[in-house]
Amino acid sequence: MIQKIGNWGNYPVMDCDVEEYSPSVIHSNVPQIPRGMGRSYGDASLGAKVVSMLRLNCMLDFNPETGVLWAESGVTLSEILEVFVPRGFFLPVTPGTRFVSLGGAVAADVHGKNHHKEGSFCDHVEYIDLQVEDGRILRCSRIENAEWFDLTRGGMGLTGIILRVALRLKKIETSWIKQINIKVRNFEELCSLFEAHQGSTYSVAWVDCLAKGKKAGRGIFMIGEHASLSEIRQEGITQPFTSLKKKGLSIPFFLPEIILNNFTIRVFNFLYYHKQLKRKRVFLTPYEPYFYPLDSIFHWNRVYGKRGFVQYQFVLPFEGGAEAMQDILETIARRGFASFLTVLKTFGPQEGLLAFPMEGYTLALDFPVSPELFPFLTELDQKVQQAGGRIYLAKDARMSPEVFASTYGEKLSTFQKILARLLPGKSFQSALSQRLQLIQS
Amino acid sequence: MTTIKSEPQSVLILGAGSDIAFACAGLWAKEGKHILLAGRNTSELDRRAADLKVRYQASVSVHLFDARKFDSHETFYQSLPYRPDIVLCAFGYLGDQAKACHDFEEALNIMESNYTGAVSILNIVAADMIQRKSGGIIGISSVAGERGRMSNYHYGSAKAGFTAYLSGLRNRLAHEGLRVMTVKPGFVRTRMTEGLPLPAPLTATAEKAGKDIVQAWKKKKDVLYTLWMWKWVMWIIRNIPEFVFKKLKL
Ligand SMILES: Cc1cc2nc3c(=O)[nH]c(=O)nc-3n(C[C@H](O)[C@H](O)[C@H](O)COP(=O)(O)OP(=O)(O)OC[C@H]3O[C@@H](n4cnc5c(N)ncnc54)[C@H](O)[C@@H]3O)c2cc1C
Ligand SMILES: NC(=O)c1ccc[n+]([C@@H]2O[C@H](COP(=O)([O-])OP(=O)(O)OC[C@H]3O[C@@H](n4cnc5c(N)ncnc54)[C@H](OP(=O)(O)O)[C@@H]3O)[C@@H](O)[C@H]2O)c1
Numbered sequence: 001m002i003q004k005i006g007n008w009g010n011y012p013v014m015d016c017d018v019e020e021y022s023p024s025v026i027h028s029n030v031p032q033i034p035r036g037m038g039r040s041y042g043d044a045s046l047g048a049k050v051v052s053m054l055r056l057n058c059m060l061d062f063n064p065e066t067g068v069l070w071a072e073s074g075v076t077l078s079e080i081l082e083v084f085v086p087r088g089f090f091l092p093v094t095p096g097t098r099f100v101s102l103g104g105a106v107a108a109d110v111h112g113k114n115h116h117k118e119g120s121f122c123d124h125v126e127y128i129d130l131q132v133e134d135g136r137i138l139r140c141s142r143i144e145n146a147e148w149f150d151l152t153r154g155g156m157g158l159t160g161i162i163l164r165v166a167l168r169l170k171k172i173e174t175s176w177i178k179q180i181n182i183k184v185r186n187f188e189e190l191c192s193l194f195e196a197h198q199g200s201t202y203s204v205a206w207v208d209c210l211a212k213g214k215k216a217g218r219g220i221f222m223i224g225e226h227a228s229l230s231e232i233r234q235e236g237i238t239q240p241f242t243s244l245k246k247k248g249l250s251i252p253f254f255l256p257e258i259i260l261n262n263f264t265i266r267v268f269n270f271l272y273y274h275k276q277l278k279r280k281r282v283f284l285t286p287y288e289p290y291f292y293p294l295d296s297i298f299h300w301n302r303v304y305g306k307r308g309f310v311q312y313q314f315v316l317p318f319e320g321g322a323e324a325m326q327d328i329l330e331t332i333a334r335r336g337f338a339s340f341l342t343v344l345k346t347f348g349p350q351e352g353l354l355a356f357p358m359e360g361y362t363l364a365l366d367f368p369v370s371p372e373l374f375p376f377l378t379e380l381d382q383k384v385q386q387a388g389g390r391i392y393l394a395k396d397a398r399m400s401p402e403v404f405a406s407t408y409g410e411k412l413s414t415f416q417k418i419l420a421r422l423l424p425g426k427s428f429q430s431a432l433s434q435r436l437q438l439i440q441s
Numbered sequence: 442m443t444t445i446k447s448e449p450q451s452v453l454i455l456g457a458g459s460d461i462a463f464a465c466a467g468l469w470a471k472e473g474k475h476i477l478l479a480g481r482n483t484s485e486l487d488r489r490a491a492d493l494k495v496r497y498q499a500s501v502s503v504h505l506f507d508a509r510k511f512d513s514h515e516t517f518y519q520s521l522p523y524r525p526d527i528v529l530c531a532f533g534y535l536g537d538q539a540k541a542c543h544d545f546e547e548a549l550n551i552m553e554s555n556y557t558g559a560v561s562i563l564n565i566v567a568a569d570m571i572q573r574k575s576g577g578i579i580g581i582s583s584v585a586g587e588r589g590r591m592s593n594y595h596y597g598s599a600k601a602g603f604t605a606y607l608s609g610l611r612n613r614l615a616h617e618g619l620r621v622m623t624v625k626p627g628f629v630r631t632r633m634t635e636g637l638p639l640p641a642p643l644t645a646t647a648e649k650a651g652k653d654i655v656q657a658w659k660k661k662k663d664v665l666y667t668l669w670m671w672k673w674v675m676w677i678i679r680n681i682p683e684f685v686f687k688k689l690k691l
Binding site for chain 2: 001020057058059060061062069071079083
């Protein structure tokens with residue numbers, strides 16, 4: 001059925017022929033792209049023909065000894081939390097929303113606040129079942145069909161349809177997080193905190209993107225650890241496992257574009273920074289508001305109105321990255337492009353060919369779509385490129401093929417070469433792969 | 442029949458490949474009930490059984506059942522590991538109305554999958570429940586059974602038969618202290634309605650329909666419309682005078 005769909009940023013929105021997955025969809029005469037929860041921001045899971053994976057939603061096996069869950073790719077991370085947190089298991093890596101599918105998490109090889117310490121999602125995936133273009137179903141791991149595994153992790157759905165995923169969950173004593181918030185006055189302070197807290201399991205910083213000059217990079221640095229039983233008991237908490245809240249606020253329709261404007265975004269950023277009065281705050285929090293602060297407002301993306309918005313997330317290598325980051329932050333503040341939420345964190349080493357993370361700093365910004373925005377982001381692209389960084393495909397909606405090719409470099413060429421050999425039929429293509437000329441003719 | 446051992450709190454789901462039925466199965470499994478999944482496509486049911494086991498640590502078994510193979514029904518029911526406390530009769534087939542008009546095999550498939558097959562198995566179930574003086578039956582019929590319409594009167598008439606059967610069975614079993622509930626879904630987004638343009642405000646998800654069914658059974662309802670407004674939509678449709686109705690394109 002032809003449907004007008006967009007992903008989380010509601011930009012772009014396009015006509016896609018959406019079909020539910022069945023084993024025979026693979027024999028299609030037009031290129032197709034699998035789609036999970038549509039929580040990528042841009043055009044990664046859009047295309048002329050889209051295969052929805054959400055019907056593949058069964059959990060198939062769980063081994064409480066090893067913590068390995070074997071589940072179909074349409075199962076969401078939210079469902080996994082709902083089932084396994086009460087049994088003392090947690091996701092080994094989680095993005096900033098729990099409404100993503102297992103397939104989407106593998107295809108984008110998503111990262112969380114613990115990348116510097118525990119790697120990306122696929123570092124915790126034991127194996128997957130992948131349906132490839134000739135219809136065969138391959139078991140892929142680091143040992144079996146290793147080439148396919150390497151290509152598929154972070155491969156943005158371009159290698160085939162991920163049917164099932166074996167994910168190793170992490171054992172926890174409680175579902176509480178011991179959080180420490182530290183208010184920082186500028187970017188330099190922030191960098192030294194990231195450095196000093198490399199050993200923390202989770203770390204992330206919210207940045208006031210409007211602070212200029214000496215204050216550029218000011219914000220709140222937040223670290224977290226899974227709290228132990230004795231830690232919560234000390235605070236008088238008796239229930240080790242909190243359950244997920246099912247109901248929350250919802251934005252029922254697209255708000256008028258006027259609501260989220262430069263002024264309101266400024267006010268929000270100002271308040272967020274000044275809300276914390278003390279320099280340092282230590283407290284226990286349920287995992288939900290810690291990992292998924294925005295998930296309690298369903299459809300929050302609609303506050304941007306119908307025009308949609310763009311997430312701009314890039315990574316810069318540590319080498320020279322701090323200076324380049326400071327320059328980018330200052331440029332954004334100076335030019336008056338307000339981002340509602342600006343998040344900074346650090347990455348550790350990363351495997352995989354098309355993977356986004358690299359050792360360095362990553363910054364994610366939200367901008368409402370406007371005519372002035374795209375030329376400005378093109379300017380930022382140049383800065384990212386010069387600093388040896390790159391842009392996250394799961395969030396991108398507008399990068400040029402040239403910037404993409406030069407920033408993903410040699411690994412991209414390797415990806416393309418292997419892809420051409422393994423998938424001569426070019427059966428999997430998305431609006432993103434076409435825009436970036438990712439698949440070579 | 443006496444050889445089957447009785448276990449408390451078990452549910453037999455006939456046509457367990459149905460999305461609505463599976464939503465019910467999840468809710469019951471969560472409550473700790475034993476689940477018996479019965480249907481034609483057992484490999485599909487194995488997948489769903491695994492899911493209920495992992496999610497709810499439930500006890501689940503899978504059984505081959507074809508509503509149209511009337512002769513097999515007695516043996517099927519006899520060979521179940523325990524006698525169910527609740528039987529949910531969920532199978533059904535929308536069919537191809539246009540085809541059914543000239544191809545009697547299609548018409549028969551619709552009638553057997555929605556009506557006669559259900560009569561065959563539920564007669565056996567009812568006899569057993571009367572004998573043991575316990576148990577309850579839920580049948581999923583349809584609002585389509587309330588008035589024949591040009592677009593699906595083969596399906597509609599079979600569901601009408603099923604609705605009348607359930608009503609009679611309820612009447613009979615009430616005298617034995619046993620319950621029968623008729624479920625009349627309006628539109629539900631499931632495999633049955635895949636690709637059909639359904640009006641969103643009148644369309645339930647399978648999860649919503651499942652929740653309604655499990656709750657209504659607890660509240661001891663006799664007849665359930667899901668979504669609730671279908672009760673009023675159907676009231677209107679039933680009350681359109683025939684001389685007007687016959688000219689409408691419904
Ligand atoms: C509020 C918010 C916060 C986020 N925070 C983070 C974060 O912290 N870190 C991070 O890494 N990401 C983050 N993301 C991005 C998100 O995690 C990824 O885009 C993820 O891939 C979305 O999964 P999905 O199921 O929605 O997939 P979709 O958006 O539908 O698809 C994403 C990609 O996965 C592919 N895909 C999906 N299912 C399959 C399958 N079964 N087989 C093969 N390919 C498939 C698609 O083709 C597409 O290329 C965030 C997104 C939101 C909305
Ligand atoms: N969806 C709606 O809008 C709607 C509206 C009103 C009423 N209903 C009724 O609700 C019930 C559940 O339907 P659903 O919407 O969940 O659709 P569904 O997913 O298509 O389920 C129907 C199920 O019935 C099974 N079935 C059909 N013929 C059978 C037979 N001869 N023997 C055994 N099983 C058989 C099918 O089995 P296979 O998997 O083997 O094909 C399928 O699993 C049906 O009775 C339907 O008529 C649905």
